[in-house]
Amino acid sequence: MKIAYAQNALPQSGVLAITVSQGRGLGSLGAELDQKSGGALARAMEAGRYTGKADETLTLLAPGGTEYARILLVGIGAAEKVTDLTAQSLGGTVAASLARAGDPDATLVLDGHDGLVLAPATFAANVGYGARLRSYRFDKYRTKEPKDQKPTLKKLTLATTEHSAAKKAYGKLEKIADGVFLTRDVVSEPPNVIYPETLSERCLALTELGVKVEVLDEKQMKKLGMGALLGVGQGSAKPPRLVIMRWDGGEKGAAPLAFVGKGVTFDTGGISIKPAAGMEDMKWDMAGSGAVIGLMAALAGRKAKANVVGVVALVENMPDGNAQRPGDVVTSMSGQTIEVLNTDAEGRLILADALWYTQATFKPRFMVDLATLTGAIIVSLGNEHAGLFSNNDELSQRLTDAGLKTGETLWRLPLGAAYDKDIDCDVADMKNIGSPGKAGSIIGAVFLQRFVNDVPWAHLDIAGTAWTKKDGATVPKGASGYGVRLLDRLVADYYED
Ligand code: BES
Ligand code: MN
Ligand code: ZN
Secondary structure, three states: OEEEEEOOOOOOEEEEEEEEEOOOEEOHHHHHHHHHOOOHHHHHHHHOOOOOOOOOEEEEEOOOOOEEEEEEEEEEEOHHHOOHHHHHHHHHHHHHHHOOOOOOEEEEEOOOOOOOOOOHHHHHHHHHHHHHHHOOOOOOOOOOOOHHHOOOOOEEEEEOOOHHHHHHHHHHHHHHHHHHHHHHHHHHOOOOOOOHHHHHHHHHHHHHHOOEEEEEOHHHHHHHOOHHHHHHHOOOOOOOEEEEEEEEOOOOOOOOEEEEEEEEEEEOOOOOOOOOOOHHHHHHHHHHHHHHHHHHHHHHHOOOOOEEEEEEEEEEEOOOOOOOOOOEEEEOOOOOEEEEOOOOOOHHHHHHHHHHHHHHHHOOOEEEEEEOOOOHHHHHHOOOOEEEEEOOHHHHHHHHHHHHHHOOOEEEOOOOHHHHHHHOOOOOOEEOOOOOOOOHHHHHHHHHHOOOOOOOEEEEEOOOOOEEOOOOOOOOOEEOOOOHHHHHHHHHHHOOO
């Protein structure tokens, strides 16, 4: 769906959405329309006990005295409480409510409400952004979907007093949405379509945006000594890849910010195989890398003034005659050896080499990794927050703040020597699991910490947030694209001049 901006005026006919502020009611154009329709809007609001609470909607079909097929009332809540996020949510609600209204076009009137704390252009840009984000759909494999279930809405026009400023502000946000959509696309794709090689091709496509992309194959990784990563991939018929993406929008030679993603394109668990039920979910075990790819697209798309490197470790974790066994000892690029006691704790193994490689190669200002690392983080935090682990309070605080501003929230959990000793091992330098049933997500994090070499680092465990089974205001069910908005905001707020 396309977002357009136009003068603050009522169209003659078609599908119309009107904003209502809680406590203050219709805005100026809404009041004008109410008058024209002989008070139809006010009567409907009264009859429907409609007060304009945030995202509350009321639909009037073919209201008498007007030419409209449909008028949708949508609540902005209390005008004083409107924020970027509530504006996005409002846009998402309108997009979802009108998606199947029948018309290819609709107009949403954002006319002057008293008491609005956001500038009109910011308000309108964020409403458009939310609408765009919510309109995402992954339906390329549905060849027989009934027509009446397909979305009809192709274009949503936002009518606002500041339409040209709004359009300009939306332009930047649209690039972030493009990044989110790319993430959602690659995460949604089935695992027979997206595997290390094909996912690396999606990365290569970013060269069109000015991103420099380098793809390392098995041979090159072997040469670098990435035994931990290669061990995970060795049971698969699909060879692994390590992709390095660079966006140099900042000062020449300045140390980059680094983002590292877990890209297990399918996680069967390997020889420590997972139960069959729900295993299909493990196609999205590459969501961390998906987020890094989408983030790079967003940053390059909006020409961020920062040097950023994105590294994604791409493997498929399969059981096979050649697969790694529980008990195998692998040597990581860092030189540290790992006893692999559970082949299903594979994310940390590939990240061990990706993190080590990233800090050694780029000497970054910080590293943030994203990974669907543990089922235990879903037990801890459900689907509401991603887990945050960090060796640096400043980075941690900045990430947390960016989370609150974008709605992609984080909750910090501890690291520490007491946890770290749980992965000490008699056979090798460490084992890849801790004590059964204990602090599973923290154990994953302290394992990764052994490969960051004192660079400021944060690990985001996104196993609970990468995929959603119910529609949200700006995130339709399916791949959420979690991480793109969060990390784009981190970069924008703290690392661009
Ligand atoms: N990819 C999984 C974690 C996961 C689980 C992500 C559910 C999304 C939803 C990861 O590779 C894994 O299997 N982790 C194990 C670790 C354990 C063996 C120490 C887990 O969480 O059970
Ligand atoms: Mn696993
Ligand atoms: Zn996994």
